[in-house]
Amino acid sequence: MxxxxxxxxxxxxxxxxxxxxxxxxxxxxxxxxxxxSGCGKSTLLNCIAGLLDITDGQIFINGRNVTWEQPxxxxxxxxxxxxxxxxxxxxxxxxxxxxxNARVPKDEIARRxxxxxxxxxxGPLLKRKPxxxxxxxxxxxxxxxxxxxxxxxxxxDEPLSNLDAKLRAELRVEIKRLHQQLENTTMIYVTHDQxxxxxxxxxxxxxxxxxxxxxxxxxxxxxRPVNKYVAGFIGSPSINxxxxxxxxxxxxxxxxxxxxxxxERYAFSGNGPKPGGATFGIRPEHIFLGRAAAEEPFTAExxxxxxxxxxxxxxxWSKLDGHELxxxxxxxxxxxxxxxxxxxxxxxxxxxFDAETEMRL
Amino acid sequence: MADVAALNTAGVAADAVxxxxxxxxxxxxxxxxxxxxxxxxxxLFVISVYYLLPxxxxxxxxxxxxxxxxxxxxxxPPMEITFEPWVKAWAEACTGLNCDGLSRGxxxxxxxxxxxxxxxxxxxxxxxYALANWRFKGADVFxxxxxxxxxxxxxVMLYPMVIILREIGLYGSLSGLVLVHTIFGMPILTLLFRNxxxxxxxxxxxxxxxxxxxxxxxxxxxxxxxxxxxxxxxLIIQITGIWxxxxxxxxxxxxxxxxxxxxxxxxxxxxQGVKEYNVNMAATLLxxxxxxxxxxxxxxxxxxGIAAGAVKG
Ligand SMILES: Nc1ncnc2c1ncn2[C@@H]1O[C@H](COP(=O)(O)OP(=O)(O)O)[C@@H](O)[C@H]1O
Ligand SMILES: [Mg+2]
Numbered sequence: 042m043x044x045x046x047x048x049x050x051x052x053x054x055x056x057x058x059x060x061x062x063x064x065x066x067x068x069x070x071x072x073x074x075x076x077x078s079g080c081g082k083s084t085l086l087n088c089i090a091g092l093l094d095i096t097d098g099q100i101f102i103n104g105r106n107v108t109w110e111q112p113x114x115x116x117x118x119x120x121x122x123x124x125x126x127x128x129x130x131x132x133x134x135x136x137x138x139x140x141x142n143a144r145v146p147k148d149e150i151a152r153r154x155x156x157x158x159x160x161x162x163x164g165p166l167l168k169r170k171p172x173x174x175x176x177x178x179x180x181x182x183x184x185x186x187x188x189x190x191x192x193x194x195x196x197x198d199e200p201l202s203n204l205d206a207k208l209r210a211e212l213r214v215e216i217k218r219l220h221q222q223l224e225n226t227t228m229i230y231v232t233h234d235q236x237x238x239x240x241x242x243x244x245x246x247x248x249x250x251x252x253x254x255x256x257x258x259x260x261x262x263x264x265r266p267v268n269k270y271v272a273g274f275i276g277s278p279s280i281n282x283x284x285x286x287x288x289x290x291x292x293x294x295x296x297x298x299x300x301x302x303x304x305e306r307y308a309f310s311g312n313g314p315k316p317g318g319a320t321f322g323i324r325p326e327h328i329f330l331g332r333a334a335a336e337e338p339f340t341a342e343x344x345x346x347x348x349x350x351x352x353x354x355x356x357x358w359s360k361l362d363g364h365e366l367x368x369x370x371x372x373x374x375x376x377x378x379x380x381x382x383x384x385x386x387x388x389x390x391x392x393x394f395d396a397e398t399e400m401r402l
Numbered sequence: 403m404a405d406v407a408a409l410n411t412a413g414v415a416a417d418a419v420x421x422x423x424x425x426x427x428x429x430x431x432x433x434x435x436x437x438x439x440x441x442x443x444x445x446l447f448v449i450s451v452y453y454l455l456p457x458x459x460x461x462x463x464x465x466x467x468x469x470x471x472x473x474x475x476x477x478x479p480p481m482e483i484t485f486e487p488w489v490k491a492w493a494e495a496c497t498g499l500n501c502d503g504l505s506r507g508x509x510x511x512x513x514x515x516x517x518x519x520x521x522x523x524x525x526x527x528x529x530x531y532a533l534a535n536w537r538f539k540g541a542d543v544f545x546x547x548x549x550x551x552x553x554x555x556x557x558v559m560l561y562p563m564v565i566i567l568r569e570i571g572l573y574g575s576l577s578g579l580v581l582v583h584t585i586f587g588m589p590i591l592t593l594l595f596r597n598x599x600x601x602x603x604x605x606x607x608x609x610x611x612x613x614x615x616x617x618x619x620x621x622x623x624x625x626x627x628x629x630x631x632x633x634x635x636x637l638i639i640q641i642t643g644i645w646x647x648x649x650x651x652x653x654x655x656x657x658x659x660x661x662x663x664x665x666x667x668x669x670x671x672x673x674q675g676v677k678e679y680n681v682n683m684a685a686t687l688l689x690x691x692x693x694x695x696x697x698x699x700x701x702x703x704x705x706x707g708i709a710a711g712a713v714k715g
Contacts, residue, residue, distance in 0.1 A: 087608070090608075090612060092608050092611060092612070111611075111614075112608075112611045112612045112614075113611070113612065113613065113614030117612065118612065119608070119609065119612045121605040121608065121609060122605070123603055123605050125603065125605035125606045125608065125609040126609075127606065127609075127610070127623075127624055128628060129627040129628060138610075138613050138615070138623070139612070139613030139614055142613055142614035142615050142619060143614050186609070186613070190613075
């Protein structure tokens with residue numbers, strides 16, 4: 042285990058921000074902490090870094106109990122959203138500051154800076170001040186500052202949130218490349234951007250109000266969300282959720298108004314289907330249109346209410362028997378507002394949640 | 403159908419554009435003499451005169467000889483410029499005790515001001531830094547007490563301070579006065595520094611901690627270089643405040659170590675002989691020179707400091 046967190050609790054006064062949180066992170070893993078703003082992601086990261094005194098629990102890094110240790114002794118490097126470069130120092134000064142504090146010999150410092158500069162393509166920038174750099178370059182320097190520390194664990198706190206969309210996409214790939222290049226380096230990456238999470242992560246931890254809802258590979262989180270919150274949080278445009286009931290006369294089926302969806306092929310977890318209130322979730326990209334729809338186990342006809350062309354594909358808003366239904370079609374398909382179109386999907390790809398507990402069935 | 407409608411609106415828009423081309427365009431013209439300007443500049447002028455006239459009278463008078471002053475034309479420029487009064491004010495004017503002018507008071511004031519300013523700013527900036535960034539146990543209580551201190555009138559503490567200084571054996575000495583200035587400057591300066599350090603990005607502090615810098619390392623290598631503007635502000639407040647102080651100077655020192663302000667008072671108020679208005683004016687100007695120079699010099703530094711500080715980096 043590279044990082045392991047046991048029963049971590051953190052309170053600011055009376056407010057319990059993290060609640061008995063457990064988390065095990067493998068060596069060399071890229072773990073993304075994903076959650077909406079204010080759910081405690083940064084707080085958790087600061088606890089791992091040792092920048093906050095925790096209320097209860099333990100933190101282990103590389104098998105060593107670091108609960109009471111100073112940030113500099115934990116073997117971590119950290120990258121912040123606001124870059125947090127020292128404005129009065131050059132890029133070189135920023136990179137070497139930590140090493141000088143640790144009394145690393147001069148030639149070793151030079152060697153590490155040269156290596157970081159090469160990996161992050163910032164050789165020509167070394168003599169510049171942060172104010173003379175663009176946003177992307179600044180964040181690269183901030184990553185370099187963690188890199189020269191030669192640590193086993195990188196902590197990223199929304200490092201790309203201050204960049205524009207194009208740079209964000211570029212740097213995202215660069216971070217992924219960096220992780221592949223640095224074997225055995227663990228990365229813990231905080232973001233509220235699900236695209237970043239899906240593209241970067243080996244595993245994603247979805248956080249909500251100070252606890253982890255689901256910890257799994259991106260594929261699992263996307264296809265088999267453990268509860269309604271996770272299902273709604275992951276995926277853009279977000280999953281269609283239809284309230285109804287499960288009925289069991291003969292074959293199990295999901296009933297909402299006059300619509301009846303056969304769910305005999307749905308992989309129920311636990312003891313199989315039980316009759317009762319439920320929410321049926323189907324992703325917009327799993328609904329097909331026209332001829333492709335006819336081959337799906339469930340088919341229906343809907344009226345197109347609004348279309349949102351996005352180039353590569355088009356998002357269609359419609360109603361299935363009074364329930365809001367969004368689906369995604371290829372951008373080249375001609376489709377017009379007011380048309381009545383056949384759609385279809387495979388209920389086996391759906392997610393069904395208990396109406397009361399909101400947990401996956 | 404829709405296309406035709408679109409074409410039509412485009413045509414209408416083109417018409418409107420050609421008609422509007424003759425209309426207003428670019429910056430709106432402003433009249434130089436508008437009622438607003440007359441009022442604004444008139445007010446400014448009157449206020450300037452109100453403040454500058456006394457200064458003018460002082461300068462003019464300080465450059466006249468006594469015979470000319472007796473003529474009574476207060477506003478007229480000197481017929482014959484003489485620097486005699488300035489020399490006398492600096493080196494020969496008599497206070498109650500001795501006759502070596504303001505020079506003695508000047509050096510006393512320097513000896514009081516320099517250490518007081520350095521000491522108070524050094525301590526207050528550290529206080530502010532600790533309060534803003536390290537949030538030690540009891541920080542809030544400490545801060546509340548300190549702020550409360552800013553609201554207690556000095557007069558209340560005057561006599562207790564005399565006793566304290568007497569007990570620790572500093573009463574009447576320059577170091578005693580330095581101590582008093584340092585203590586009394588503390589609340590407002592600490593507040594100033596705390597607020598400034600709080601406004602610096604917190605992540606910078608965190609980054610420095612991860613980089614292994616400690617309390618002093620972060621203070622000297624990260625915080626100080628970013629805080630030039632606030633140090634200049636503190637310098638202005640302290641130098642002018644301490645230089646201009648009269649009350650503490652009278653109460654806590656002996657005559658031979660009176661600061662310049664107290665000596666000025668003694669020169670102007672000495673009752674022997676004729677009133678030498680020109681010497682008094684020169685002495686007053688001399689005493690006010692230091693704060694004046696500080697304002698002029700630091701104004702530039704202040705602007706440069708803000709530009710160089712560029713916190714967002
Ligand atoms: N220093 C603090 N004092 C009190 N409450 C805080 C402090 N820092 C964060 N919080 C609260 O803790 C919660 C989690 O904050 P944070 O970890 O920053 O969320 P995010 O997931 O957006 O990074 C928020 O509700 C925030 O208001
Ligand atoms: Mg955050």
